Amino acid sequence: MRFLKLILVLLFIAVPLVASADKAKTIDELAKMYDSSSCKGCHEDIYTQWEKSHHARPLMGVKGGLMLSPLAAKKGTEGATAFSEDDPKKMKIKNYPCFKCHLPQAITSAEDSVAVELTEALLAKDKVKIAKLQITCIVCHNTKAIIHKRELGEPEKGVIYSTKDMEAHPGGKIKKSAIFKDSIYCGQCHGLGPNLEFDQPFQCANLYGSYLHNYVSGGGTKTCQNCHMQKGDHLIAPNFNDDKQTSELLAKALSLDVETLGYEWLRKAKTYVPKVVVSTKIKTTAGHRIPDG
Ligand code: HEC
Ligand code: HEC
Numbered sequence: 102m103r104f105l106k107l108i109l110v111l112l113f114i115a116v117p118l119v120a121s122a123d124k125a126k127t128i129d130e131l132a133k134m135y136d137s138s139s140c141k142g143c144h145e146d147i148y149t150q151w152e153k154s155h156h157a158r159p160l161m162g163v164k165g166g167l168m169l170s171p172l173a174a175k176k177g178t179e180g181a182t183a184f185s186e187d188d189p190k191k192m193k194i195k196n197y198p199c200f201k202c203h204l205p206q207a208i209t210s211a212e213d214s215v216a217v218e219l220t221e222a223l224l225a226k227d228k229v230k231i232a233k234l235q236i237t238c239i240v241c242h243n244t245k246a247i248i249h250k251r252e253l254g255e256p257e258k259g260v261i262y263s264t265k266d267m268e269a270h271p272g273g274k275i276k277k278s279a280i281f282k283d284s285i286y287c288g289q290c291h292g293l294g295p296n297l298e299f300d301q302p303f304q305c306a307n308l309y310g311s312y313l314h315n316y317v318s319g320g321g322t323k324t325c326q327n328c329h330m331q332k333g334d335h336l337i338a339p340n341f342n343d344d345k346q347t348s349e350l351l352a353k354a355l356s357l358d359v360e361t362l363g364y365e366w367l368r369k370a371k372t373y374v375p376k377v378v379v380s381t382k383i384k385t386t387a388g389h390r391i392p393d394g
């Protein structure tokens with residue numbers, strides 16, 4: 102009996118250790134695992150574009166806001182959400198369903214201790230720490246590169262995935278991904294509608310749904326990459342921190358036609374009633390509704 106107890110105790114200790122052996126325990130460890138600064142030396146233009154992009158600041162996208170703060174707020178306090186807990190130490194990766202799209206590497210590669218550290222950083226408004234968590238080159242070119250995982254398996258460690266094979270890439274082996282040129286690649290994070298798979302559903306981005314059901318179904322033929330990544334542009338505009346660029350892009354994308362007809366209605370002899378017909382047509386060149394969300 103004693104022996105059996107010992108085995109059970111050993112099992113309980115051993116299992117979590119094995120299962121989590123290569124997961125990050127801290128924000129710094131997670132950032133290091135996906136650090137892409139090694140790409141900078143050879144891909145300087147792309148790197149500079151990416152640094153300014155929303156993908157480089159997925160937890161504080163617009164003007165340095167800390168959008169996960171409501172989840173970090175203590176349960177019962179003002180602004181807290183259904184995902185909040187009464188003690189930051191109780192926060193787990195699962196309490197941040199936002200990671201599905203805002204930080205996918207947290208789901209595959211982080212311990213719950215990272216969620217605790219993030220919660221404490223959010224409560225302390227520690228922007229320097231939170232800014233370390235990014236959708237880096239490796240997140241896009243590895244973690245999100247394969248969707249048919251039952252057939253193709255998980256993305257291989259250390260491999261860069263892209264539009265074609267490249268054995269002799271000086272920055273490490275490049276393999277072709279089946280989806281890099283397709284809209285579904287972006288659709289993994291840009292949303293189909295409400296996220297119904299969670300025990301507490303919610304909605305964030307649903308632009309991919311709009312693209313499929315409103316643009317493609319109406320005869321649209323362009324991909325997200327065609328419109329947003331011309332010549333490999335990794336800024337992937339719009340950049341909402343750049344007000345000038347944002348309004349220029351919107352002005353280019355939206356056209357407003359107004360036709361008016363003014364007339365007088367002769368209700369009865371000598372009784373003129375002024376009338377006006379205004380016909381407005383707003384057209385967009387986007388492949389989906391704007392704004393999204
Ligand atoms: C020592 C230089 C060097 C480093 C470091 C490097 N690359 Fe490259 N990479 C190249 C060269 C050269 C090419 C081929 C020419 C080109 O497309 O710019 C290339 C091409 C690529 C391509 C193009 C494949 C395609 O679809 O055409 C991708 C993607 C890529 N690199 C990603 C990365 C990423 C991600 C990193 C960092 C993890 C990285 N590279 C680091 C030199 C480098
Ligand atoms: C299905 C993927 C997905 C999930 C899940 C998701 N988001 Fe988002 N979120 C996005 C994308 C993509 C954008 C940017 C594009 C857009 O708005 O169309 C975005 C934008 C935002 C923005 C506006 C940008 C900013 O920086 O202010 C906020 C705020 C936000 N998300 C909060 C959350 C929170 C909080 C959660 C979790 C409760 C969450 N999101 C879950 C994909 C998602």
Ligand code: HEC
Pocket residue numbers: 155156158159160161162163202203205236240241245286287288289290291325326329330337338339340
């Ligand atoms: C790993 C998930 C992920 C992938 C893959 C992804 N995005 Fe995003 N994208 C996001 C998130 C999250 C944001 C919002 C970050 C923020 O502002 O807080 C965003 C922001 C953007 C923005 C800036 C506008 C905005 O509303 O913030 C554009 C444009 C964009 N993405 C286009 C694309 C395109 C095009 C692709 C495919 C080539 C793509 N994204 C792939 C997650 C992703």
Ligand code: HEC
Pocket residue numbers: 137140141144147148149151156236237238239241242263264281282286326330332333335
């Ligand atoms: C939001 C996801 C995302 C991020 C982040 C990202 N890439 Fe890409 N990258 C793509 C996609 C999608 C393509 C293919 C675009 C296309 O259809 O031509 C691509 C293409 C490339 C290419 C080939 C460009 C060409 O003109 O053929 C290179 C090189 C590259 N990426 C390097 C990088 C580097 C370096 C980083 C980090 C600084 C990075 N990428 C970050 C999604 C991403």
Ligand code: HEC
Pocket residue numbers: 284287288291308309312323324325326328329338339347350351354386387388389391392393394
């Ligand atoms: C036919 C061209 C076209 C296609 C296809 C397209 N977009 Fe856009 N997109 C635009 C234009 C134009 C805008 C508005 C101008 C701007 O803000 O840059 C825009 C805006 C956006 C925004 C900002 C939304 C907001 O709330 O203001 C995001 C995010 C985005 N696109 C992502 C995507 C993704 C992801 C796909 C593929 C599923 C895609 N786009 C397909 C042209 C396109």
